[in-house]
Amino acid sequence: MIQRLRQYLPILDWGRRYDKAALTNDSVAAVIVTIMLIPQSLAYALLAGLPPEAGIYASIVPILLYAVFGTSNALAVGPVAVVSLLTASAVGQVAEQGTAGYAVAALTLAFLSGGFLLILGIFRLGFIANFLSHPVIAGFITASGILIATSQLKHILGIEAHGHTLPEMIWSLATHLNQTSLATLLIGITATGFLFWVRKGLKPRLLALGLKPMLADILTKAGPVAAVFATTLVTWGLSLEARGVAIVGDVPQSLPPLTLPGLSPDLIGALLVPAILISVIGFVESISVAQTLAAKKRQRIDPDQELIGLGAANLGAAFTGGYPVTGGFARSVVNFDAGAATPAAGAFTAAGLAIAAVALTPLVYFLPKTTLAATIIVAVLSLVDLTILKKTWTYSRQDFAAVAATIVLTLTFGVEIGVASGVILSLFLHLYKTTKPHVAEVGLLPGTQHFRNILRHRVECCPSLVTLRVDENLYFVNARFLEDMVMARVAEDTHLKNVVLMFSAVNAVDYSALETLEEINTRLTELGIGLHLSEVKGPVMDRLKGTHFIDHLNGQVFLSQYDAHVALARKPAPMAAQ
Amino acid sequence: MIQRLRQYLPILDWGRRYDKAALTNDSVAAVIVTIMLIPQSLAYALLAGLPPEAGIYASIVPILLYAVFGTSNALAVGPVAVVSLLTASAVGQVAEQGTAGYAVAALTLAFLSGGFLLILGIFRLGFIANFLSHPVIAGFITASGILIATSQLKHILGIEAHGHTLPEMIWSLATHLNQTSLATLLIGITATGFLFWVRKGLKPRLLALGLKPMLADILTKAGPVAAVFATTLVTWGLSLEARGVAIVGDVPQSLPPLTLPGLSPDLIGALLVPAILISVIGFVESISVAQTLAAKKRQRIDPDQELIGLGAANLGAAFTGGYPVTGGFARSVVNFDAGAATPAAGAFTAAGLAIAAVALTPLVYFLPKTTLAATIIVAVLSLVDLTILKKTWTYSRQDFAAVAATIVLTLTFGVEIGVASGVILSLFLHLYKTTKPHVAEVGLLPGTQHFRNILRHRVECCPSLVTLRVDENLYFVNARFLEDMVMARVAEDTHLKNVVLMFSAVNAVDYSALETLEEINTRLTELGIGLHLSEVKGPVMDRLKGTHFIDHLNGQVFLSQYDAHVALARKPAPMAAQ
Known part of the structure; x- marks a missing residue:
């Protein structure tokens, strides 16, 4: 019985062995991750079409619930780029951005996704994630990166633009180009350039100056915070808001509110398929990160328990003003590098973000949206990896076809059709090969x-x-x-x-x-x-x-x-x- | 070049070698098949919800085109039970039975089906038929037999009833039972009993009387004609029409008319998926029969050329007042047993049916529909084979699941959902087994x-x-x-x-x-x-x-x-x- 309980509540296991050394490690990691997550959470909420605070809320309760139910010591759960894009695409089909219905639909999406993950976990059906082949995942992530970066150009340019596919976005951008706000563009380009430089050029330079690698790493990771800080100051000092620079504006000073997802049959019917897709893709991203990090320390991840952890996290997001979440690559790697020893690091991060939500939100009033867009663009372009096309071409035309179709269809028809076609095509090609065996x-x-x-x-x-x-x-x-x-x-x-x-x-x-x-x-x-x-x-x-x-x-x-x-x-x- | 032409026109091959012996064999076979096909064609048209002459027309030009393009010497192409049921189900969704739109939609269905088969044949894609496993086919045929037999009970009872699934049909029959026409029921039950007796009891008795097996066989096959003849006479003689016995009535005396399928985008959109399903199922039925018969004479069937033959036959049906056709089991076996030596036997059968269409249609004016229903019931109940459930259960639960799901879903939700679910389930189970290999x-x-x-x-x-x-x-x-x-x-x-x-x-x-x-x-x-x-x-x-x-x-x-x-x-x- 105890054994069984422990299986479903890993916290009972690591909690008993928790000591001072682990506490120190976890606290340090939490401070670093919190600093990184503040701008990131705001930015991903923007990407999902939600008010900025939704990104912060989605990082607090979900991370706590994952700490109770999850099995990875380093995984950091919260909003991530691809899931935010999928959320925007799914919720955009049932409600208008900026309306109350939009936020409620995002809660419903998190609720359905959490429920689905929980069911998969309880019935130990984690294997369904295996139906996404590596080429399909690689193609999908690359295409999503391109879509996300393109979707942020409107904020960099300071114009209105719409669309969920590449042709729609490009057309919309092109027809609104005459409305470009020069002040916005200037801030956006500067921030993007700065962030790229931080990413590529800063760390070697700091190391050359004799800094310890750990410190150099932390300073590098703080790049987005510096950009946020500097552009907010400039916007406030020069009153750029009056010159057309879109700012974040009022963000409520509050702990995550108690919210109820909409559960009308129509809404559930419209969001069920996207929720399943988000669950599976989110799970694949999360489990890949968790297993990669666990392998480095010779720890084991239980995929079925991970489903339960992520399911609980998403249900938490649904009832506390968030939207669908999963284990993110960037934040988890930072957490791991910063020395997180147990899931308690996540809990401490949640506490840090809660403090930020209560105390720091007035500080981002003058934060230009173009800066947030710049952080997203720099983050997601690192996901774009077209070499997978060449690698699969050399090895197998069948795998190449799956990658190429996934990329092209995702860009042309959107994320849902893209990934679904990729899965179906790779299964069909596999079956086809067996029709005329060697x-x-x-x-x-x-x-x-x-x-x-x-x-x-x-x-x-x-x-x-x-x-x-x-x-x-x-x-x-x-x-x-x-x-x-x-x-x-x-x-x-x-x-x-x-x-x-x-x-x-x-x-x-x-x-x-x-x-x-x-x-x-x-x-x-x-x-x-x-x-x-x-x-x-x-x-x-x-x-x-x-x-x-x-x-x-x-x-x-x-x-x-x-x-x-x-x-x-x-x-x-x-x-x-x- | 000649070689290539011969590949696409098998008639060039067997036509050159045609001699008097083949002519005799083919003519005898044609007479026997024609006699059998007249009531059968009328009955299947009734099943498809079309006027009786559509069944005759669908047996004339299609059979000629198959003789030119097909590769089987014994296959008889025309309306068959399962395809007629599928036609009723598909066309019933876009038009009301008895309207002009209904007949036009049936032509469109034949046109789309023919086009699809032709494309498969030209691109040599016949392998897609292999995605229907034996258990799925067996389950589908059995469930279709039950559905078809049930659908004919309304004619036996002489009542109005509707529905494309077993629960719908049973409910509809039950609620209209009070309108039962006793005279109709009496004819229907007598005809059904007689036909069952002919099928099971007559042949052994004839053989015991010293008849040659061949002759006994022909007499047995003529059972439906005898039933048609007798019940028509009785209905005419006793003026049963006035007592509520539904009769076939006026059938135009005409060769197949030139018709045009409806090609509006809406109609095509609605019928495309059913047409693909009908094509694949029809092809599977046809190729199974053709290969079984060819194997008996050590001949070979070219599946891709068969697709072209069946495609041409369906296009023929679409332009001459028919509806989707395929190679039928019963008629082909009769053709084979009667000694058909080349596809010319089919051409002679077409001639026989053309004569019937011009000269004999007034004779069926008083033919009761209940008799046609009886011939259908007796024919399709021989398709029902529930032993496949036991056989697959013993061998593999996976195959059993595919059969059981196909039968249950076909009966409960109709033929399209049934067969599609069977195919998807059997593919999924196959893939699932490979997820955790031995x-x-x-x-x-x-x-x-x-x-x-x-x-x-x-x-x-x-x-x-x-x-x-x-x-x-x-x-x-x-x-x-x-x-x-x-x-x-x-x-x-x-x-x-x-x-x-x-x-x-x-x-x-x-x-x-x-x-x-x-x-x-x-x-x-x-x-x-x-x-x-x-x-x-x-x-x-x-x-x-x-x-x-x-x-x-x-x-x-x-x-x-x-x-x-x-x-x-x-x-x-x-x-x-x-």
């Missing part, structure tokens, strides 16, 4: 008991015997192919007396394939040709045993192909009969 | 060079070496599983020095799995454990060669597992290190 005719490698393809190796054969190694599971999509292939091979060779199907690579035989095997046996029997099997694996033989096919098989089932060879090839009788 | 730890069978599962066989092992035979293709859905499994096995055994992944059953490694293999190599290298591969198949090795993974592999790639065993297990060094 079949090797094999012979004995001289001096061994090993059998290989006669076209690739110098092997011994025997004219009255043909051994076909079927390199695929036999199931309905290739059942007919198997029959055609065997019968075609038999038709071209009248000396044949025996056919061996070598099943070393056959991991399953379904009912359709079983019927086909029966048919092959019947047809070969009519032709006076023996049908044999060799190297049938245990699980496959368990199933075949006692079927009509094995009972009526005109030949034998050999344990090894060598046994089959010895029994059939050395028989002089069929040779003499030629 | 992995066997193997050892050497003493006295051989053959390696088998240590849990099933008495084999030799070596404590410093573990060989894992992965029984599945490695791709994105199981890439993470592979890593977890290898690392878990390594974690439980600190004596390990070498891990061999035996790839005899790995037929493909996609990009996601490649990245996972790289990750495993990295992690094992950190632990000081060697990673080796053995028995990598040619096509897999071709792809792996030159990748980062093979370049950085800390161990070797062995041609055979025995080589790996000799090289690694016999090494004394790692043993001593324990």
Whole structure:
């Protein structure tokens, strides 16, 4: 019972062993992450189309709940770029940005997503995330990065623009370009340039100045805070608000409020599919980060418990004025590098953000939105990695097709269609490849008991015997192919007396394939040709045993192909009969 | 060029060799099939919700076009039960039965279906039919048989009733039961009883009387004609029409008219998906029949050319007042048994039906619809085969689930949802099984060079070496599983020095799995454990060669597992290190 409770509440486990050293490490990490998260949370809320405080709220209660239920010591849960984009795309379909309905729909999205993750976790269905292949994920993240960066250009230019796809955005930007605010653009470009320089140029310079790597790293990570600070000061000092620079404005000074997601059937119906998509993508991002970081310290992550942790975090977001959250890459890496030892670091971060929400929000009144856009652009462009196209092209055209389709469709038709098409295409290509499996005719490698393809190796054969190694599971999509292939091979060779199907690579035989095997046996029997099997694996033989096919098989089932060879090839009788 | 033309026009091939013997055989077969088809065509048109002549028209031009383009010598193309049901279901969603729009929509359905089949044929995409597994087809046919038989009960009872699913039909029948026409019911029950008796009891009795099997067979097949004849006479003689017996009534005396399918975007949009479904199901039924019959005479069917033949037939139906057609089981078997030697038999049948359409239609004025319903019920109940449930249950729960779901969903939600769910479920179950593949730890069978599962066989092992035979293709859905499994096995055994992944059953490694293999190599290298591969198949090795993974592999790639065993297990060094 205790064991079971501990499985669902990892905090009971690490909480008992919590000591002063862990406390120190966790506190330091929390301070660093908090400083980084303040501008980031505001920026991602902007990306999601929500008021800035929603980003802060989404980082407080969710992070606490994850600390109770999650299994990663370093994962930092909160708003992330891709999920914010998905939120904007989904909620934008049911409500207008800036309305109360929009914020409520975002809560509903978090609620549905949390519920779905929780269900997956309780029923231990985490494997469904595996249906997203690496190429599809890579393509999707790259395309999302491009979409997100493009979506922020309107803030940099200080114009109104809309759209959820690249062509829509570009068209909208182009037609509103004449409204560009020069002051906004100046701040935006300066901030973007500064942040790129901080990212690429600052750290080596600081190290060259003799700073410790840890300190250099912290200063680098504080770049966005510096940009926020400087542009806020300038905007306030020069009254740039009056010159058309859009600012964040009033942000309520408050702890996360208690909120209720909208639960009308219409709203749920409209948001259910996007919520599932957000859950799966968020889970994949989070679990990848968590496993990468855990592996570095030889710790283990339990994917099903992670689902529960993320589910709880999203439900928390739904009831405290947030929107869908997940474990973020950037914030988790910072947390890890800063020395976070347990999930308590997350709890301390939540406390830091709560203080910020209560005390610091007036300070961001004059913060220009263009600065937040600059932080987003610099952050997401690091996600864009087009080399995956080249890598997959070299390795496999099939994987390349999945990446390319995901990128192109995400950019052209939006994130939902893009990722769904990527998944369906990669599954279809996988299935398609099994429709016409590779079949090797094999012979004995001289001096061994090993059998290989006669076209690739110098092997011994025997004219009255043909051994076909079927390199695929036999199931309905290739059942007919198997029959055609065997019968075609038999038709071209009248000396044949025996056919061996070598099943070393056959991991399953379904009912359709079983019927086909029966048919092959019947047809070969009519032709006076023996049908044999060799190297049938245990699980496959368990199933075949006692079927009509094995009972009526005109030949034998050999344990090894060598046994089959010895029994059939050395028989002089069929040779003499030629 | 001629060769290519002959490929697309098989008539050029068999037409040149046509002789008097073939002419005789074909003519006899045509007479028998024509007699059988007249009531059947009327009945299936009724089932499709179309005027009776549509069934006749759908059997004339399509059969001629199939004779030109098709490759089967015995296949008889025309309206069939399942496709008629699908037509009623699809067209019923866009138009009211009995309206002109309904007939036009049926033409459109045939047009779209023909176009789709033609495209599949030209691009040689016939393999998509393989995505329907045998259990799904069996379940679908059985459920369709039940649905069709139930749908005809309203004619037997002489009442109005509607619905495309079993619950709808039963409810509709039950609520209209009080309107039952006794005269209609009496004819219907008598005809049904007679036809069942003809089917089951007549042939043995005729054979006992000393008739030749061939003649007994023809007489049995003429049962529906006798029923039609007798009930028409009775209805006419007793003026039963006035007592509420619904009759076929006026059927135009005409050759097939020239018709144009409706091509409005709305109509096409609404019928495209059903048309694709009808095409695929019709193709599967047709190709199964054609291949079964061809195998009996050791002839070959070209599936892609069959698509062209069926596509042409459906386009023919669309322009001559018909509706979707395919190669039917019953009519083709009769054609084959009657001795059809070439597709010319089909052409003669078309001529016979054309004569019937011009000369005989007045004779069916008094034919009761209840008789046609009886012929349908008796014909389709032979399709119902619930033993498939038991057969698949014994062999594989996965196949059972596919059959059961297809039957239940087809009956409950209609044919389209039923078959689509069956296909998706069977693909999902297949993919699901590959998410957590069987992995066997193997050892050497003493006295051989053959390696088998240590849990099933008495084999030799070596404590410093573990060989894992992965029984599945490695791709994105199981890439993470592979890593977890290898690392878990390594974690439980600190004596390990070498891990061999035996790839005899790995037929493909996609990009996601490649990245996972790289990750495993990295992690094992950190632990000081060697990673080796053995028995990598040619096509897999071709792809792996030159990748980062093979370049950085800390161990070797062995041609055979025995080589790996000799090289690694016999090494004394790692043993001593324990």
